[in-house]
Amino acid sequence: MKEVLTFGETMVLFNPQASGPLRFVEGFSKSIGGADSNVAIALARLGHDAGWFSKVGDDEFGRYIKNTVRGEGVDVSRLKVDKGASTGILFKERVNNANPNVYYYRAGSAASRLAIEDLDVEYIKDTKIIHITGITPALSESCRETVFKVLEIAKENGITISFDPNIRLKLWTLEEARPVLLKIAEMSDIIFPGIEEGEMLLGLDNEKEISEKFLEMGCKTVVVKLGEKGCYVATKAEKEYIQGFQVATEDTVGAGDGFAAGFLSGVLKNLSVRECGIQGNAVGAMATLVKGDMEGYPYYDQLMAFMGNKKGIDR
Amino acid sequence: MKEVLTFGETMVLFNPQASGPLRFVEGFSKSIGGADSNVAIALARLGHDAGWFSKVGDDEFGRYIKNTVRGEGVDVSRLKVDKGASTGILFKERVNNANPNVYYYRAGSAASRLAIEDLDVEYIKDTKIIHITGITPALSESCRETVFKVLEIAKENGITISFDPNIRLKLWTLEEARPVLLKIAEMSDIIFPGIEEGEMLLGLDNEKEISEKFLEMGCKTVVVKLGEKGCYVATKAEKEYIQGFQVATEDTVGAGDGFAAGFLSGVLKNLSVRECGIQGNAVGAMATLVKGDMEGYPYYDQLMAFMGNKKGIDR
Amino acid sequence: MKEVLTFGETMVLFNPQASGPLRFVEGFSKSIGGADSNVAIALARLGHDAGWFSKVGDDEFGRYIKNTVRGEGVDVSRLKVDKGASTGILFKERVNNANPNVYYYRAGSAASRLAIEDLDVEYIKDTKIIHITGITPALSESCRETVFKVLEIAKENGITISFDPNIRLKLWTLEEARPVLLKIAEMSDIIFPGIEEGEMLLGLDNEKEISEKFLEMGCKTVVVKLGEKGCYVATKAEKEYIQGFQVATEDTVGAGDGFAAGFLSGVLKNLSVRECGIQGNAVGAMATLVKGDMEGYPYYDQLMAFMGNKKGIDR
Amino acid sequence: MKEVLTFGETMVLFNPQASGPLRFVEGFSKSIGGADSNVAIALARLGHDAGWFSKVGDDEFGRYIKNTVRGEGVDVSRLKVDKGASTGILFKERVNNANPNVYYYRAGSAASRLAIEDLDVEYIKDTKIIHITGITPALSESCRETVFKVLEIAKENGITISFDPNIRLKLWTLEEARPVLLKIAEMSDIIFPGIEEGEMLLGLDNEKEISEKFLEMGCKTVVVKLGEKGCYVATKAEKEYIQGFQVATEDTVGAGDGFAAGFLSGVLKNLSVRECGIQGNAVGAMATLVKGDMEGYPYYDQLMAFMGNKKGIDR
Amino acid sequence: MKEVLTFGETMVLFNPQASGPLRFVEGFSKSIGGADSNVAIALARLGHDAGWFSKVGDDEFGRYIKNTVRGEGVDVSRLKVDKGASTGILFKERVNNANPNVYYYRAGSAASRLAIEDLDVEYIKDTKIIHITGITPALSESCRETVFKVLEIAKENGITISFDPNIRLKLWTLEEARPVLLKIAEMSDIIFPGIEEGEMLLGLDNEKEISEKFLEMGCKTVVVKLGEKGCYVATKAEKEYIQGFQVATEDTVGAGDGFAAGFLSGVLKNLSVRECGIQGNAVGAMATLVKGDMEGYPYYDQLMAFMGNKKGIDR
């Protein structure tokens, strides 16, 4: 039985070999980017049995994504190939260490054509936790339907649902996003909102109100990500701040996915929510030490060493 | 008054920094690719007053294309920016020096949204030769309409129409392409088919029959491109083979566009068709000496030096 | 009618691909460098009709400069090619983020041979503002004469003269420079000194005395550049400090030229001196956000967005 | 049940970024090299269920090898990590397109410490074909013992044994190698010698005698590799030449491993020996089209397309 | 007569072309690394007559080391070539600007086979100062014997012995290292311990006690390196702190060797210990300004300029 399953678009990511406006950049280097596969990779590195699926084009970029994710030890046996569409790609642009600009070539991509008929229901059922990001339902109507179909299967089979809202206003408007994401939230057991996302979805701007609201909506565990400060975890029974690790940040992209993976790893090991939060903070912090979306996620030994060296809130 | 005007999609072209399947290629270098701008650039290098227009996205890749074409001395004052679409891009893949594979990301590109309302009629009128490629009508319905609108303006204003069929079966089927391209051919004064194109459009497989047929259809000058062998030029009055230049080929992409530009340069200088053909052969040959689509097109002095060093059919 | 005209040497600039003493640097990347073309490029990006001329060698480096400046939309129709001299080049060396060392290969360069007979008087007359840098008269005797000839034409034709002293002690001694630069200053309508330049030229070390002195000498507008702090603008009528924008600086080369361009753009739009100063500060600040001499100059929309996001002295 | 199992050292391979003596080469690019993993990868690309194991150091190079082989779809679940030794590496040096020189750093490597106690006997039993290369027994005494233990398990369990002698005189002398390799040959069902290897092992210099001798020794199928010419296949029942494919060779390294994989793929599909040989020739030829050891191995569809386009001996 | 002689292993050092875990690094650049050759190079740059010897493999990496050290003006006439072993190499890994990880491939290297019979006794005798690092005796038994043989020759011939403990716990345990290093210390005239080394060797954790102890053991000058703070120098007669130079550090590797070289340069010029210490501080600081182990060591003029610009303790 898989411990975790994720699904959704992973793209080939072209990183500029120099900073500055892209028209002045001569060369680009290839890697992969995708929140869903990030979470699966981070969990596989920590020793968990993780699966990820999506749809890629019948092209070199699709094969590259497949091999890269598989190379990390994630099960990709349900990845589909779509002969009628290309694999999505994106370009980053970096100016002066600010957040990178992103140029997408993903409209009509193979992944955006993921549909209910692509699902292997038995495979999905055989899972402890299904982690959903708010990116997948934004890709297309069929992707949205697919997400809800997976949620339905999960619900029917008592699978834990984990949800990271990941609001991407480049893909849909807030008006479109809000009802969909709230509906997913209602079905989730664990939710990982940020403050800004709480504001967009609920109109609430602090961790306490945000978590209260999500608990009311039926979530069992609400983990409000507070960036460098750490996180605030709330269940019916417990509510507490868990202080983050202080590190010299190199690149924050992928830190949120790492956080979720660190937390879920704790859940899979039946750690306390507090310990889950510390672990989430640690993986998130380690992700920022290294350039790249997923390169910085630690192996289990590395995570333990880091948590021994650095102090969380009360260790 | 402009001497030549071209229009149609120019894309940012990503060249692999190593040969082999793209999934194993780490880096890519940026340049531009587009048959229409190639012809304009080649003519500008030869000292002609050339204009090119298209539509690009409001993004760095669009600005890069604009600046590159403008940098070559082509008038880009009518290039449009489309805030609702991206600039098209493509990737090349080279295996063992065979013709490169191409991966397009151009569906729905800004250029494919070029439409009649984007035309500056007065600007178009003020031109001696309008050169059309068969790529533009393949991009979209609105592009097709735009091509015919331009042809109409040209016809009404006595502008010479030059046409290179450039059949791209990745963009449309032969069934879709044939009637459109034949209709353009009928309106053209000068046409630059290859043998293979003659076969696809007319079902004829040799230069003599192909040129005869196009002359019948109303073309005044038919220039059948014969690759390394040179070309066969036919008008009502004259018909002759013009032998090509023997060179050590490095990269043939862009050679056909260079050929057309070399020929049209001769037309603009009122050279004999024979001299036009020799000049076309020379620019085409020089284009193959250098890696890249348009990097090898010569300046006028370089062309003269090359034609002095190498012998055409009877010099 | 051109809005702005600049002239003077632009060189090919070789940037080390690694920091440290150049003898340990394996690779170098090519770009262009020149204060005069910088100002023209920055103004063209902001939407102005700008021209620049100089003299380059009949070589690939000269063609590269021509195409790059032309690609930015600057009119280069009066750029001369000198068959008897090479295009000047320079190498930068970076050690530990300090100001780069510079190694010039420009002695006897084509640009240093610019002379009065290279001038197209009618072209010069057809200009609103002529911007002069103190680099051009330092290059050679003939360059010096050319500068004064242009000043004479400007004076006779009521063209506004803008002047940035740009004292380069690698090119001439202060003893040589001072009388020449002061003579140019006397003829200028707008002058852009820094504090250090004021000290070298006038022996005065604060913005108030410096601007007073230049006003006395006949300048109508004195803009003392104060680096990150902004600028001090003085006319007969008004005198005020205009606070700079706080940004995370990446590379300060080219900031002064951007400042002048931003200010002159305001002049061309009849903005108040205060608004001109804010705009100069903004372009100067944006230039420092990006590595490279001219890569960071903004398009007009980008400038407006930046000025909206960041606060100038009283906005 | 796995279809094929291979085991033996895979190293990180550093390719020079330029040709010439290594002391003048500034940069090196990383990939992997290993005959055993090559065969497993080539078979996995063709759609077979392949496993490979070895021992790597507890270091980044070991993790890189694991992820790369796993990324290709090969089962690496039995790969061991040795905390007391490093992962072996090698450097290539290319001068003028001749065969590259190789510099090894593999003495005492983790893989050379592979020993009988590292074997998972149940895992080994669950295999149709075990492919052995003559490199593994050359690495160390414990590797030699491991090879014979695996052979013993295979024999006891009716697993087909495939053997490629791969004589490496940089690792042992011919005197050391000959008795060991002949002993393995005697236990093998399928053997893939080259002419030169036949000469070294048997003192015979033509394919007919070589195959006769190996058949006498008990091999059921002898496949003598003849390079570009193809191969000669001999069983008790059949003997025939199978002509190779003519291609423009880019890099021959890895072609022999590809040949073996192509042949074994046919065996797994119960193709005739003739068809197996054609398939071996095809994969070997395709491997040479691409720079790199294993980058050129085809996917099944690509193999079929290639065999359709190119003609083997009688197609 | 040589002024200084050093000996010991120098390796080819492969620097990652990107930061992050090495499995994600595509390219590596070659340079050299070795504490003993660093000291010799730094002294040669300062104008001294320095020699260095070691043993390298009969391979390109050995030739590269020889040419690089010789290129710096160090006498390498006694460098031996060992046909039976490889030149040692190492890889660096950089994560987030922390101290780099190091992966060695040096076990059994040519240098580790340096032995007493490789010594040219007359050459050694003809030296003013012999500088020993604690790395050489850690490499092998024969290296350890070689060190003591050299010490014996030095003692017999009145050559000044300089010693930098350089404890490398990757090469031997502290238990192995301590008695050896203390024995060398007892024979040394000048010793350069750090605080941490004092603690490991003597169990003392402050510069005063450490230097007192070494003076007792017979050292004439003890120079305790205090990193950015400078150093503490103690002789029988004088004891004082010498403040370091404040610089923006880029890379600290090689700074300690530079310090020793700067100090010894002063000794060779008969400067006071105070002046020697200032000079050591300066060379050490300059080394940190530049990426790379030895690239930052100054020429004499550069050192003088630096010491003029920056202030030492009382200048």
Add this chain to the structure above:
Amino acid sequence: MKEVLTFGETMVLFNPQASGPLRFVEGFSKSIGGADSNVAIALARLGHDAGWFSKVGDDEFGRYIKNTVRGEGVDVSRLKVDKGASTGILFKERVNNANPNVYYYRAGSAASRLAIEDLDVEYIKDTKIIHITGITPALSESCRETVFKVLEIAKENGITISFDPNIRLKLWTLEEARPVLLKIAEMSDIIFPGIEEGEMLLGLDNEKEISEKFLEMGCKTVVVKLGEKGCYVATKAEKEYIQGFQVATEDTVGAGDGFAAGFLSGVLKNLSVRECGIQGNAVGAMATLVKGDMEGYPYYDQLMAFMGNKKGIDR
């Protein structure tokens, strides 16, 4: 006593990182180029005691040249540094594997200011062979005088004079060159003309007449280089053709210098002229196997191995 002494300009050479017109080349890599230092380096690699001197600027490029030549084992103790001039540089441009174009930045370079007062007469006297190239007298009046002063010293001291005409029409006209080079020829013991040089200097176009003429002028040994064909050697006593080695040429630059070095190495070992010629042919051929001016010159062992593998005229 030095075996060979050369002197003359060595420049930093910037190689384009891609082929094609330089305006399209993004990056350049640094190496050194100079016929005189090439000969010295080639001889040093073969084990001879060689010296080279020149003048470089007080800059990083000068230091780079010094260290590179010294690194090859050539004595550079008489290399002068000129604080008033820059080190010369050049750029290569490669189009389609033809001979590269060259762009010089050497006018007024430090080396061109080499003058009689830079000579160390005692150092020059202490030499067996002085090798002169026809490049040095082309650089400047003072260089010309220096060459003749050295010739005078050589003559007075019975030093063998070797001369390679190396006519460079980019540096002087044939009219200027001819009398100077003939005057040097008259003073030379060994001369290495090519056929084309014979034609330019003597108006003779075959090896027999050319050598006859030089023998008449007083040369003792005339070695006419015949490229791939080998050479023709003539003395009063012997005259013969010596066939060249057939190799796959990669880059011919530097082959002539290697030829001269190979021949002179034979002279220094008192080989027969025939053996000298074979050795010259071999070093010249090996130089062409490797990209770069001097990278391909062999070590003595490599030369012997090559001459054993390949056959010269009668071996």
